[in-house]
Amino acid sequence: MKRGLVLLDPKEVPEEEYQERIEALQRYLRQEGISVAFIYGDVYHSGDITYLTNMCIYWNEGVLAVPATGEPTFLMKLSPRVHPWMKATTILKDLRSGPNLARLIGEYLREAPPGVAGLAEIEWWPEYLVSELENELKEWKVRDIGPEIRQNRKKPSANELKLLQESAKISATAVEAGMDHTLSNSERAGKAELVARMSGVEDIFVFCHTSTEEADTVEVISEYRGYWTIAARVIVHDSPDWTFKLMMAYESAKEALVPGVTAEHVNMVANRSFDEETILCEADILHGIDLETHGDYRTLEERSKAVEAGEVVGLRIQLTFPDGQHAVIADTFHVSEIEARCLTELITDQIS
Numbered sequence: 409m410k411r412g413l414v415l416l417d418p419k420e421v422p423e424e425e426y427q428e429r430i431e432a433l434q435r436y437l438r439q440e441g442i443s444v445a446f447i448y449g450d451v452y453h454s455g456d457i458t459y460l461t462n463m464c465i466y467w468n469e470g471v472l473a474v475p476a477t478g479e480p481t482f483l484m485k486l487s488p489r490v491h492p493w494m495k496a497t498t499i500l501k502d503l504r505s506g507p508n509l510a511r512l513i514g515e516y517l518r519e520a521p522p523g524v525a526g527l528a529e530i531e532w533w534p535e536y537l538v539s540e541l542e543n544e545l546k547e548w549k550v551r552d553i554g555p556e557i558r559q560n561r562k563k564p565s566a567n568e569l570k571l572l573q574e575s576a577k578i579s580a581t582a583v584e585a586g587m588d589h590t591l592s593n594s595e596r597a598g599k600a601e602l603v604a605r606m607s608g609v610e611d612i613f614v615f616c617h618t619s620t621e622e623a624d625t626v627e628v629i630s631e632y633r634g635y636w637t638i639a640a641r642v643i644v645h646d647s648p649d650w651t652f653k654l655m656m657a658y659e660s661a662k663e664a665l666v667p668g669v670t671a672e673h674v675n676m677v678a679n680r681s682f683d684e685e686t687i688l689c690e691a692d693i694l695h696g697i698d699l700e701t702h703g704d705y706r707t708l709e710e711r712s713k714a715v716e717a718g719e720v721v722g723l724r725i726q727l728t729f730p731d732g733q734h735a736v737i738a739d740t741f742h743v744s745e746i747e748a749r750c751l752t753e754l755i756t757d758q759i760s
Contacts, residue, residue, distance in 0.1 A: 443523030514544030575632035576751030636699035
């Protein structure tokens with residue numbers, strides 16, 4: 409459940425920008441002959457809906473309906489008592505509640521003549537809901553519109569980049585707060601989360617754990633105004649040999665982070681620092697829009713896509729030791745044609 413601050417601030421992102429995002433989707437729908445698009449979201453995976461409307465699904469699940477022409481509608485299981493709050497924090501005006509999402513979609517479509525209904529990334533929809541929709545949409549053709557919205561989200565606007573920079577600052581500050589050598593890992597986690605929550609994040613994942621007898625890891629993935637960033641550092645209590653190699657792997661991976669690079673190439677570059685069979689080194693590039701789910705919702709095709717200029721990504725290096733414990737270094741970068749600028753640079757040392 410998300411527990412942070414949610415607001416609609418036109419000084420951060422003007423309503424016109426949300427309208428432009430919706431209109432871009434509507435142009436695609438008209439071009440493809442699709443009458444309406446449905447976007448599913450829950451507390452774990454709702455970034456597309458947030459991007460289009462500023463909606464924060466803090467509990468339960470819902471579906472955003474975007475017609476090829478006209479205003480979007482949000483269909484949800486949450487009760488009508490939350491409608492005033494949602495209208496105050498989103499651009500949405502039409503909110504409909506009910507105990508069954510498939511039935512809500514069916515009722516919504518009965519207002520229009522049968523046509524083509526597009527489901528965004530249908531492979532990530534709950535199986536029960538897709539099954540129930542077969543009965544509700546008998547007169548409609550159902551088509552998967554794939555990651556159309558996702559593609560539009562990959563390169564942040566100037567307004568979005570400002571929010572990403574603030575999100576990165578919070579993630580970095582939270583990690584820094586947890587790097588006190590005198591704290592236990594549970595105390596580090598509490599301190600890191602406190603710092604982030606007090607800064608207004610909607611959601612946060614904090615991982616503070618033992619890496620080896622000589623080291624601990626502090627990792628933070630946080631969401632601020634719907635934008636996710638990552639940072640992680642290793643705290644050492646001695647000077648184990650692997651720490652130098654980890655820093656070398658990180659620096660090599662960072663140098664390789666340029667437009668056109670793939671996660672596979674970055675992983676290969678990072679592994680040049682490791683010739684030990686006992687330690688597994690894994691380097692990954694997590695796009696900012698995938699941090700919400702820790703990369704779990706990426707398809708194989710998306711994992712292999714090259715980074716493009718203008719994108720914001722997380723670079724994450726993980727060492728896994730023979731006993732299963734692991735150490736992590738991570739940062740968030742804005743990749744341009746000129747450089748990969750670290751947005752979490754407030755943390756000065758990768759290993760402290």
